[in-house]
Every structure is written in structure tokens, then in C-alpha cells.
Amino acid sequence: MTQIGSFQSWCLGVTLPLMLAAVLHQGFAAVAPPTTTPPTTTPTTAAPHKDPGRPERGTYQVASSNGTVCLKASMGLQLNVTYVSQNKPVQDIVNLQPNETKSSGSCGSDSASLQLTDAGKTNLTFFFTLNTTTNKYHLSEVFLSASWPDMKETFSAHNRSLDYLRGTLGNSYVCRMEQTLNVTQNFSINIFQVQVQPFGLTGDKFGAAEECQLDEDDMLIPIIVGAALAGLVIIVLLAYLIGRKRSHAGYQTI
Template identity: 65%
Template sequence: MAPRSTSRPDLCAVLFLFVLGHQTLAQIVNLEVKDGNSTCIKAELSAQIAVVYSVTNGTRTASMPLPASTTVGSDSSCGGSSGTPWLMASFGDGHSLSLGFSSNGSLYRVENITVVYNLSDTSNFPASSSKDRVTVMTAHTGILARMNTTYKCESNSTVILSGGGVNVSFSNMRIEAYMLGSEFSVNETVCTADQTATTTSVPKTSAVTTPPTPTVPGTPEQGKYNVTNSNGSVCLLAYMGLQLNITLSSSQNKTVQEIINLQPNLTKSTGLCEVNSSTLFLTSDRTNLTFFFSLNVTKYHLSGISVRAILPDMKDPFATSNVSLDYLRGTLGRSYMCNAEQTLLVDKSFSLNTFHVQVQPFRVNGGQFENAEDCHLDEDNMLIPIIVGAALAGLVLIVLIAYLIGRKRSHAGYQTI
């Protein structure tokens, strides 16, 4: 396999990918993996792959929907005792979309998604500066179902693959692995997005349960996270307390609210550092949280957040992302600091509360933070005592002047005529 291209797009390009990924996908393809006469994987879905690739004077975006001519690739497999089920959808000039499955006996999931694209295909990648065959993948998909049920999701859902330069958008999806027969099961596991859509269309005459007020777990502990380069040097530093605030409908007339403190001692930090973009992955048993930072000449900011969380009241993991954010703005060569609590709104179902934040996503020297730039909230908190102090000083001055004037008039009454 040819080596992967080392250049990665900035987050402006990823935002364009995210918009592309939410367009309506009209073409539905049918795929089936067999072992002899037995079917083990069946899929009916629309999918569109968006790729940012390099050209001589910058980057471009290729958008590749799965065509009607898509076939089941030769690497597809039912797994058996020595492997896991694998569905490869092959199309075009050397392109493929693959889904790898796993099961714990009661549930099955799409464990990873792999995309292979051929940059020498000039019809999809005109003027590409590389002719490599590139492979990218992600280990977090949010596609999870009970055994012997069909996973169904008509809503659009977008999965951002590792590195941020590729995404896959699915819609009108029905898929089942570890099948007992050759047809989809009549029992279905419906995705969270479809459940939410159903809940919002409940007639006005239906009784709606008021969501219980979630128990707030208190201020989260400040975690100390970092990302290292291939040479072992620290390239990103982040000290912060994090609190996930999730609100969504789990089934008709029921709303789930979860406030989760990220526990630093149970959280692993990894990531990627590039010239104009940095990524921080925070992984624990229940949550996967990703931060995307972008650099524009001398200014950087948090431009994207992606989250996947396992909630006790939900049969499917909660997942959402937004790569058009503008938080935690700082200057290259300095760190950003904010001790005040901030709420970073990602979308209507998810926000992130941050406490005691100090981050430096670019140009870290010696594994230490550079001088910090304080956030406006901290500046406002400092301004209040200054104003109060100035007001008190002004009041003392007024009283003193009034006293001196009064005393002078009093002395004037005893002057000799």
C-alpha cells in the first residue's frame, strides 16, 4: 500500500466537508456478504464520501457518492472463527468504503469505518498533487444495534475520519450483521436521530413528560492533557476541567438529560499536531471527546468539537459534532487562560462546560505554557473589584473635601472684626 499523504487540511476545509456531508443523498445501494449460500451482512444505504486533497496552490474538495455500480469488494468476509465480519463497498477507480463489525453476544456494532481513495483518479481528484492510494479510518461510528435486529437510520449522519480530512455521510440506512437468515430482521434498532424526529412530531394533544432536573455533579477536576510529536516533544498542552451537558429524546415522550464530569484519572489523551491544525482526543470508558484547533497566521481558536458518549438510558451511543465553532481564541506563542466557568455550545443537544482552562495548541517550547492571555470573563471579574475600589476611593475623597470645606467655614466664623 502506498504511504499516506502527510499533508492535512485546515478546519475551514473540514467545515466545507461537514456541510457537504449533510446534503441529501439520493442513490441507495444494496450490498450483501455471503458465506456459501448463507448471508451474514446485508446493507441498504446511501453514502457520500467527501475528501479534502492537495493541489499545487492549496486544497480542493472531492465529493464521491456511492454509485449504483458499487459492488461488494473481494476483502468482504463473514469472519468466522478467525476474524470479524467485514463489508467492503468497491466503486470507481480503486475507491472503497469498508465497515468492520464486532459483537459482545447481545449487541453488534460497526467497530470501524475505512475509506480508501485513489488520488490518481483524475475524474474525482483533478489537479491532485499526489497520485497515492490513501487509506483513512475511524474507530468511533455510533452505529450500534441489538443482535438479531436491523439497524435503521433514515436521518443524515456524518462520521469524521481520523485526521479530519475525510468524512462519510450516511442516510436511508438499513444494515444488519451476524444474520440468521437472508432477509432483514423485522425487529429494528432505530437510531437516536430518527427517535428524536419521531418525538418532535408528537401531536399537541399527547401528554409530554417533563424531563427531570439532572443531578449536577459539582465542579469537575482539572485534567492535565498533552499531545506529543513523533520525536517525543510536547506539541499541545491543555489543562482544564470538563463537564458534558447532554439533552436529547430517547423515545417518544421521554427526554434524557445527562451531566457528566470528565475524570482525568480515567481519561487518556492523544492527538495530532500539524502546522495549521491540532487535534486533541480524550478517551474514557463512557466518552470520546475531540477538540479541533485551527491557526490563522498568528491567531488560533477552538474550531470544532466532536463527542460520543454511552448513556445509561439510551440503547444507542450519543454522538454529535460541530466544526464551525469559534472559542478559546489566543495568540501564537502565548497560551489561553480562563478560570471562569464557560459554556461552549456545540448544538441544541450538547454543550461543554469548561473550568480553569489553560491551553496552548501550537508552538509549545520545553513542554511548558508560554505567558497567558486572560479571557474576557476573567478580565470582567477583575474589573468589578477595581470599579468598586475606585467608587469607594471617590466617596472617601468627596467626604474629605466636604470636611475640609466645612472646617474652613467654621474657622471663618471666629475671625477678628
């Protein structure tokens, strides 16, 4: 009976921490960045082109009128566009190549922009807004104009009511995890290893990093699993000691 009780305690100790870790992992996996998808007409079925793989990370800067850097961004960018070609919907995924991309833009007291152009075929512009009351900034607007080989006419997408890449004045926004920024139903941006600061730069260096929620959740999951395993070891050890103590007590009774 002592061995059966110890085995039941050990099974209970194994099951509960692992169930807790699984539930928490599913909860965190469901976290996704906010989306803003205004109503537009989207083709029902799109034939995706070949996946170009992970994009190269580039660094882009904007200088103010006195020559100082006022906006800086390091990130890999992948554009996901759905358009009509030969009367058929096509989903095209294109990586922005840093060595072929020129950056420009402007900086103001409460607004800043970063324009990325790729050999005249792609024009991607990010607009950032600063709330001077709370000293918080965010990506508020994105514009895309693209003339890719299979397109019969120039594709354009624009959204002025976004809320991504939120940070504090003087700090940079950082996210190592891949994010998808939904701009319109026909256009989204996959952004990789992003660090951006549109306001409050000191020289050309990023300010203190503010981690995104996805990174915090990704770091929290191993901690929770490790704590669950540590608890499991303690429960097994306690079950063993209790079982051993009862066993010795049984031998002494005649």
C-alpha cells in the same frame, strides 16, 4: 445651613460612586463567550439529573511523531447533554474524570486535535485551527460520541464552525472563570480553569499566558469599586473641611 449643605454634599458623594459601580458591574456581568448554535431538534422540557459538582482539573498532552509534546491542555470538563430516554427528554450532566480518561490526537502546521476517551463510554474531540497569516489560533470544531447508561442509542454531536479559546502562536490561552462552550442545542461543555496551547510549545511547558476577557473583567470590577470608594472618602473629607471652614468664618462675624 452649613451642616445641611455638608450633609447634602456627603449624600451626593455616597450615591454617585455606588451607582457608577453598580452599573459597571451589571455591564460586565452581561459579558458572555461567543455562542454557535446551529439548528437542531431539542426536546422542549428536560428533567435534569443530579448536579455532579465541580469537575476535577486534568492535564492532557499530545505528542508528535518525534515524541515531543505538540499540544497541551489543563482543564476541568463537564458535559451537558440532552437526549431522550423512555420517551422523555433527559438532561444529563457528566464530569470527565482525568484518572479514567486517555488522551490522544495529532498536530499539523495549521491544525491540531485532542481526543479524550473515557472507558469506551465517552469520546470527546477538540479541533484547533491556526491562521498562518495572523498567527492566531482558536477552537474551531468539537465532536462528541457518548454511550451512557440511560441512553438507548449512542448520542453524537458535531459542530465545525466554532470560535472559542482564541490565542496567539507560541502563547497559551488561560481562563480561570467557568465558561460554557455551546456546541449544539443538545450539547454544551462547561470548562473550568482552562489553560491550553495547541501550537508553538517549547518542550512540555506552556508559553506566555493570554488572559480571557472574563478574567480581565473580573479583575477590573474590584479596581473600579475601590476607586469609587477612594473618591467617596475624598469627597467626604473635602465636604468636612469646607463645612469646618465656613463654621469658623461664621463664629468670627459679630
